[in-house]
Amino acid sequence: MPRVTTLQTNLTAGEISPQLYGRVDVARYQNGARSIRNTIPQIYGGGKRRPGTIFVREVKDSADRTRLIPFVLNATTAYIIEAGDSYLRFYKDGAILGGPYEVSTPYTSATIFDVDYTHGEDTMFLFAEAVAPYKLVRVADTSWTLGAASFVNTPFEEPGSYPAATLTPSAATPTGGAITLTAGAAVFAAGDVGSSVKINGGIAKITGFTSTTIVTGIIKQELTSTTAAPADAWSLHAPAWSVSRGYPRSGTLYEQRLVAGGSPTFPQTIWGSVTGAYLDFQQGVNDDDAFAFKIASDSTNPIRFLAGGTSLIALTSGGEFTVQGGLEKPLAPTNAQIKPRRNHGCAAVRPVRVLDSEMFVQRAGRKLRALGDVDGLDKWGAPDLSVLSEHLTDSGIVDMCWQQEPDSIIWLVRADGKLASVTYDRDQDVTAWALHDLGGTVESIACIPTTTSDQVWIVIKRTIDGADVRYIERLSLDVRSDSAVVATGSSATVWSGLDHLEGEDVDVVANGYYAGRYTVASGSITLDRAATSVVIGLPYTSTIELLPPEIQTGMGSASGHAMSVSEVSVRFHETTGCKVQASGSTADELTFRQTGDDVLDQAPALFSGIKRIEC
Secondary structure (H helix, E strand, O other): OOOOOOOOOOOOOEEHHHHHHOOOOOOOHHHOOOOOEEEEEOOOOOEEEEEHEEEEEEOOOOOOOOOOEEOOOOOOOOEEHHHHOOOOEEEEEEEOOOOOEEEEEOOOOOOHHHHHHEOOOEEEEEOOOOEEEEEEEEEEEEEEEEEOOOOOOOOOOOEOOOOOOOOEEEOOOOOOOOEEEEEEOOOOOOOOOOOOOEEEEEEEEEEEEEEOOOEEEEEEEOOOOOOOOOOOOOEEEOOEEEEEEEOOEEEEOOOEEEEEEOOOOOOOOEEEEEOEEEEEEOOOOOOOEEEEEEEOOOOOOOOOEEEOOOOOOEEEOOOEEEEEEOOOOOOOOOHHHHHHHHEOOEOOOOOOOOOOOEEEEOOOOOOOOOEOOOOOOOOOOEEEHHHHHHHHHHOOOEEEEEOOOOOOOOEEEEOOOOEEEEEEOOOOOOEEEEOOOOOOOEEEEEEEEOOEEEEEEEEEEEEEEEEEEEEEEEEOOOOOEEEEEEEEEEEEOOOOOOOHHOOOEEEEEEEOOEEEEEEEEEOEEEEEEEEEEEEEOOOOOEEEEEOOOOEEEEOOOOOOOOOOOOOEEEEEEEEEEEEEEOOOEEEEEEEOEEEEEOHHOOOOOEEEEEEEOOO
């Protein structure tokens, strides 16, 4: 084969599946790579070393799985919540609050990952099938309240029962007033306390049990009269949410309503609060009254998650649905349009909203889909974003978050504890996957905004000095090692504060230059040269392995033919160095700085341009 020069301009297809190695006809083959590890493909086309992580602190108890939950008021006030075995702790500006400040919860380490949440302003609602909805309220940085949500009215079971006995109310008005209900036969039980009675056009909630024929209560909706209602003309409705029936597993805020759904007894029912009153689920027929809708389908598909966007989205185990009001009208009790969109099914992984699409993990846990009405014409799609990189999700996805700044990246926690990333920009046709090994098992991930960028936080299980520990760390572009400590001070060779890395080999950047690798002993290291600033953390290697180039020849594709590479030219942007290795050869190290003591105490100049390497 004659000498040919080939060009690869970008990595915007990311690491592609081995099943596509022979598909040189696929356009994305030209923009992909065989392997992208600990490297972030960029929307601009290149790849950069992934952020390192900064050590924050050990979780409260390393024996317990611990989850991170974001609590965002705005770009300047955002918190990370450490949710563990029956407690919450709070972080702001990269550090824990208080000594530490802590709030008790009803959620154990075994159930905390099943909790869904939604929040607006300073209030968060938490949902779990076995626990009544809770409300978390921020008062100040170290003042939070958590308790069962005090609902004014909770939803009731429909259609209820129609007892074969007359019922006489003692009063018809006012709303909130006392009422006694007397039946013509034994129809009541002590367990009816908390139930609702619909009679004479009104509603009364039972608050007390006197006998099987007499109960007391309060008027929730005024009756038209105190006339005795005939048998089968009034109805008794048990609470839809209770210890015996279970509670909704998911909730969201939508059009000024708190919307919840997916309880064990009513797995396909969606409840919406009164408009502007999140704690009132009193149903009615007015546009601002609460509502209850059931997703009708030919099989039982429990609601996994609810999400509010341009439409209310219900992600179930068997399909995806939207719930909308009338034409250019908000959702109301009498105008619900529930439409099936796709039937992929959703896994038990909380979805994230990326611009106008709801990113969710398909039922089996290995495909990432983007549900959205892309063209605005009510033609919803859910393309598989992992179709060209299916091998990177084969172990399953267990958690995810979206980082919007400085780069649009969807971070996914795999079941094996590694991180996968998707650099995503639909407008630029960029869906670029990569894989990252942080030297431990990542178990939870969350993202919060700051004024300049988004912070990604993780809980990672590491083995340090022979013991398993769980650390909270946050990704940072300012470091290029993991579980790192950033410190400054007077000129010194001994740097301590490294107890969390006891016995580990660490890389050190001192005064901006790479100072070598050291072993932590008694929580400290001793440098060969004194420094005033250091970054000390666990090393990792970033690699990009390209695919065999596709060269069109007079006899067709060059795929399958013997090829040799004699020369490579690489374009760099603000780089300090790298190694280039052709298959079967020795790696060539490229350095972009002088050598000698005169430059060891200052950061090297960053290189931008092209380097040519002979192989």
